[in-house]
Amino acid sequence: MTKISLLKRADYNMAENAVKEAVDLLGGISSFVKPGEKILIKPNLLSPKTPDKAVTTHPEIVRGIIRLVKSAGAVAVVGDSPGGVYSEDINNLWEVTGIADVCKEENAELVSFEAAGSREIDINDANIKKALFSKIVLDCDGIINLPKLKTHTLMTFTAGIKNFYGVIPGLRKVEYHKLASKNEDFARLLANIYLFLKNKIRFTLIDGILAMEGNGPSSGKIRKMDMVAACADTLMLDAFLFDILGGNKTAKNHVLEVFGITSEDLKHLTIIGDLPGNFNLDNFTFPQARKLDIVPKPIVKILGKFLWVKPIINAAKCIGCMSCAKSCPVQAIEKKDKEKRPSVIYEKCITCFCCHELCPYKAIDFKKSMLVKLFMQ
Numbered sequence: 001m002t003k004i005s006l007l008k009r010a011d012y013n014m015a016e017n018a019v020k021e022a023v024d025l026l027g028g029i030s031s032f033v034k035p036g037e038k039i040l041i042k043p044n045l046l047s048p049k050t051p052d053k054a055v056t057t058h059p060e061i062v063r064g065i066i067r068l069v070k071s072a073g074a075v076a077v078v079g080d081s082p083g084g085v086y087s088e089d090i091n092n093l094w095e096v097t098g099i100a101d102v103c104k105e106e107n108a109e110l111v112s113f114e115a116a117g118s119r120e121i122d123i124n125d126a127n128i129k130k131a132l133f134s135k136i137v138l139d140c141d142g143i144i145n146l147p148k149l150k151t152h153t154l155m156t157f158t159a160g161i162k163n164f165y166g167v168i169p170g171l172r173k174v175e176y177h178k179l180a181s182k183n184e185d186f187a188r189l190l191a192n193i194y195l196f197l198k199n200k201i202r203f204t205l206i207d208g209i210l211a212m213e214g215n216g217p218s219s220g221k222i223r224k225m226d227m228v229a230a231c232a233d234t235l236m237l238d239a240f241l242f243d244i245l246g247g248n249k250t251a252k253n254h255v256l257e258v259f260g261i262t263s264e265d266l267k268h269l270t271i272i273g274d275l276p277g278n279f280n281l282d283n284f285t286f287p288q289a290r291k292l293d294i295v296p297k298p299i300v301k302i303l304g305k306f307l308w309v310k311p312i313i314n315a316a317k318c319i320g321c322m323s324c325a326k327s328c329p330v331q332a333i334e335k336k337d338k339e340k341r342p343s344v345i346y347e348k349c350i351t352c353f354c355c356h357e358l359c360p361y362k363a364i365d366f367k368k369s370m371l372v373k374l375f376m377q
């Protein structure tokens with residue numbers, strides 16, 4: 001039986017206790033971490049957003065884990081590689097997300113995955129022959145994964161497994177979107193990264209006190225979920241969370257499909273702590289663009305070319321910073337000389353939605369085909 005600890009905690013003032021309790025319910029930190037080990041703590045630091053925006057793992061969750069790791073006699077190192085161009089000003093990201101202060105106060109090393117250097121690794125992926133991994137990820141003794149509970153416009157849902165995409169440094173992440181451009185291929189890439197790291201992962205603890213629904217992972221709606229959950233098995237934690245959020249009824253999760261996870265597998269989970277029924281889970285919404293995934297295959301075969309959702313730049317919100325263009329793997333965003341704002345070249349666009357994920361001003365909306373507008377609102 002796989003154990004999942006699930007706790008209801010209403011705010012981040014209680015985060016340290018919640019983290020400790022969640023790990024204690026799984027057997028305590030000493031069952032995961034040994035004295036003298038170098039443990040990499042991997043939060044989700046997607047972009048420079050303050051903790052109240054629910055885009056990044058809350059610093060108080062990170063503090064709780066640093067203290068636990070140290071209490072076990074191990075060395076705590078915190079690190080990540082943000083999305084798109086944000087690694088170019090990593091100190092700003094550390095400051096804004098609150099991670100710099102926590103690491104300083106707790107005397108834990110804070111490592112940029114780019115600055116740590118990288119190595120190419122064969123992860124047995126059909127599209128990415130050699131994947132570039134940050135050296136710190138390869139050289140540490142173990143990893144504690146601290147994702148944020150959010151939706152994701154490309155992958156439907158981001159929790160434990162998707163958080164490991166951050167081990168790929170800098171803009172290489174953008175490049176792999178081009179090489180694994182179909183949803184199924186990108187899900188397989190995430191699965192292969194996870195499988196490569198699996199033996200190093202001590203446990204995953206998810207920050208779902210403030211979660212995100214709708215068009216995540218950065219422009220969705222903040223949802224107060226009051227949830228902290230932990231498990232030694234990242235895949236089963238993701239499967240459990242997706243299920244209790246109603247994902248198995250209303251959406252599709254390509255990563256879980258790669259692993260062939262079914263409702264039968266969920267029966268082998270033991271939930272310790274609070275019951276799922278104690279949480280505000282009703283009518284959780286998944287990204288609009290992913291409604292395409294649940295159209296039956298025979299309909300897609302006939303009407304596929306009339307069923308689409310594409311990014312469109314909202315002129316009222318866009319300030320012309322061009323971060324989206326730098327994050328586009330196929331250079332499908334361009335600004336003409338006399339124009340203040342860029343536009344999307346649809347002939348090139350592979351609908352990876354990196355631009356939507358990384359626009360700091362929530363200025364990427366969705367343009368829908370007539371059929372999608374009529375039948376999939």
Ligand code: SF4
Nearest residue numbers: 318319321322324359
């Ligand atoms: S859409 Fe967003 S990222 Fe792109 S130029 Fe406008 S504000 Fe910048």
Ligand code: SF4
Nearest residue numbers: 328349350352353355
């Ligand atoms: S325009 Fe946006 S959705 Fe299209 S390929 Fe570029 S980043 Fe991806």
